[in-house]
Amino acid sequence: MSAQSVYRVNAPHVISEVIDGEAIILNFESGCYYSLNESGMAVWQAIQDGCNQQAMLSALHQRYHDVGDEAASDLTEVLKLLELEQLIVPSDSLVVEGSSVHEGATTAYMKPGLEKFTDLQELLLLDPIHDVDESGWPRQNP
Amino acid sequence: MATSKPVTQIDSAVTTPDYRDFYAAARSCFVTASNNADTTPALWLNLAGSALRLRFAGEAMVANVTPALEHLLIDPQSQSDLDVCIWDSVSTQAPMPPPPWGSHDYVARGEIRNHRGQGGIDLAYNPGSGRLTILHGDSQTALQWTQDADHCPYWEQAAPLRSLFHWWCSRRSQQLVHGAAVGTEAGAVLLTGKGGSGKSTTALGALLSGLDYLGDDYVLCELVGDQAKVYSLFNTAKIDDQSLEYMPEFQDKLSNNKRLPEEKAVVFIQRYFPQQMCRSRPLRAILIPRVTGNANSRIVPLRPALAYLALSPTTVFQLPGAREESLAILKQLVQRLPCYQLELGRDRQQTAALIKQTIEE
Numbered sequence: 001m002s003a004q005s006v007y008r009v010n011a012p013h014v015i016s017e018v019i020d021g022e023a024i025i026l027n028f029e030s031g032c033y034y035s036l037n038e039s040g041m042a043v044w045q046a047i048q049d050g051c052n053q054q055a056m057l058s059a060l061h062q063r064y065h066d067v068g069d070e071a072a073s074d075l076t077e078v079l080k081l082l083e084l085e086q087l088i089v090p091s092d093s094l095v096v097e098g099s100s101v102h103e104g105a106t107t108a109y110m111k112p113g114l115e116k117f118t119d120l121q122e123l124l125l126l127d128p129i130h131d132v133d134e135s136g137w138p139r140q141n142p
Numbered sequence: 143m144a145t146s147k148p149v150t151q152i153d154s155a156v157t158t159p160d161y162r163d164f165y166a167a168a169r170s171c172f173v174t175a176s177n178n179a180d181t182t183p184a185l186w187l188n189l190a191g192s193a194l195r196l197r198f199a200g201e202a203m204v205a206n207v208t209p210a211l212e213h214l215l216i217d218p219q220s221q222s223d224l225d226v227c228i229w230d231s232v233s234t235q236a237p238m239p240p241p242p243w244g245s246h247d248y249v250a251r252g253e254i255r256n257h258r259g260q261g262g263i264d265l266a267y268n269p270g271s272g273r274l275t276i277l278h279g280d281s282q283t284a285l286q287w288t289q290d291a292d293h294c295p296y297w298e299q300a301a302p303l304r305s306l307f308h309w310w311c312s313r314r315s316q317q318l319v320h321g322a323a324v325g326t327e328a329g330a331v332l333l334t335g336k337g338g339s340g341k342s343t344t345a346l347g348a349l350l351s352g353l354d355y356l357g358d359d360y361v362l363c364e365l366v367g368d369q370a371k372v373y374s375l376f377n378t379a380k381i382d383d384q385s386l387e388y389m390p391e392f393q394d395k396l397s398n399n400k401r402l403p404e405e406k407a408v409v410f411i412q413r414y415f416p417q418q419m420c421r422s423r424p425l426r427a428i429l430i431p432r433v434t435g436n437a438n439s440r441i442v443p444l445r446p447a448l449a450y451l452a453l454s455p456t457t458v459f460q461l462p463g464a465r466e467e468s469l470a471i472l473k474q475l476v477q478r479l480p481c482y483q484l485e486l487g488r489d490r491q492q493t494a495a496l497i498k499q500t501i502e503e
Contacts, residue, residue, distance in 0.1 A: 017454070017469040019476070020447035026455055026469075028250065033455040035447070117451075119336055123459040124250040129269055133289075135231075136240030138248070140272045140293045 006052045007079065008091035016044065021106055025087055031121035034087065039064065040112035042101040043078055047088055050096035053079065059101050064109035071109075078112040085116065159242030162261040165278050167239040168285050172227040175199035175234035186222070187214045188421070189307065190316055190362050190373040195222035199229035199236070202291035207302040209397070210376040213412040213419045224310055226284045226303065230291040238274075238287055241267070251462045252305060259463070264309040266462040271298040277309045284310070296398050296405040300378040301360055307375060308461045316364045316373070317471040320457040323356035323372045323423070324348040329501045330356060330372050330423035332363065332475075333431055333484070334453045340431035340486050343385045347490030348497055350391055354420045355411055363425060365474055370425035377412040377419050389490075426501045428453065428476060429484040439487040439496050449481035 009016065016025040023036040023044040036044055042063055046056040053075065060071045082088045131139040176182050179200035185208060187194040193216070198204050207228060208215075231238050247255040252266035252275075264277040272293055276285045284306050288294075308318040321334030322345035333341040342358040349355045356374035364371045381392055386407055395414050396407045412419045430444060430452045454472045458464045482500070487493060 012465075015458075015466050015469065017450070017466070017473050019450050019473050020445055022447045024447070024451055024454060024469075026458060028459075031250075031459065033451075033459075035451055117455070120455055120459050123456070126248065126250050126269070129245045129248050132245050135237055135289075137238065137289060138245065138267075138269050138272070140289060
């Protein structure tokens, strides 16, 4: 991971929506869903904008006037976490230098936080189909 | 630079079957089934303003599909918005052509791997219920087939044609939602949250306390201008053992008494509370129930983001094909309506009064 690293959202497995200063993220592969706090949401939007890590850091500094040097390590940490959860993947797209998230902060800076929810995973669990009948359709259990 | 490998993507180079050919073959199977059947009953539904004609090849599937939809039945119309062809192969002796996908292609939510609406066709196969559902939007025709009508899980009978209703209504900017809804003449509230959060018990408690009922598990929401509206889909209630103990009034109304406790108890509300079963209401608020064990319930304002977190994943994870468009509608819902945490107490009369007050404020 370097200042030049670029990521993209792991579509189509991952979709998201920003609401009320938070990003809600759904992972259809794992059945997990996530909430990112406001600074995390800013990082998420910068990823969607195609920014590299340097541009994300710059956007965070412009968005939060009270943030110090800790922003760089905070950013690296949340990017690692997002990648670990397979919500983002490295991208070889062209770098976008600016992000729309440099303004609009409604709170003081807080470390980007990702909350993970696993309580709905069973909705996306599927028993593998082992047995099909002579017509080619899955055999029904009685 | 991280070296971790990107997760597997849907392979765009994979040759996908021609789903239109498969749709045509399945449609022909329904024609054969209808020709083989002694009777071909047709029923009409008003589904949130759309006239649906349910066409059955034989009687075998009628009892699987209609009880949950009885409250939506209407007289035959001059024209349908959507024809739904419903049949099984065992009773009609009409074999279904083999699927053009392999046994490894069944994925979550009933979706088929690499099928993403090609040919204007929505398609899902639910391995648990054995239901194949296809919507061919261009011809305003849908198919629902199963191998054997005698195989009908209780949850399928409680919410028949759910995938189809989702696809059809989403084309009209109406969103199927995982939630319950109850109300008064003045409007309704949506009770949402993951399974076990208390929405079903709250809805049934409200019904017993005299409120109108629109559903306990899935309802339909629509935004028209600044107004939100909620529609009933299924007149069903699914009741677990604990709730049944709490509400013994339902004991003699269960449709699947003989199959308990393997199944969750099912009651068709239209049969026992027809005056309180209603088709639609203006939507006034979103409530997220949480069981507290306190004597009395109370409601506490909730940030839209938290309501969205309770509403959107549990809805979208259950509906085949639901993606960003569904998230966008759900976002508008929580932004336009007041959202509350409903901290559930033990007194259902007091809870119902609180809901009524929330609607009528």
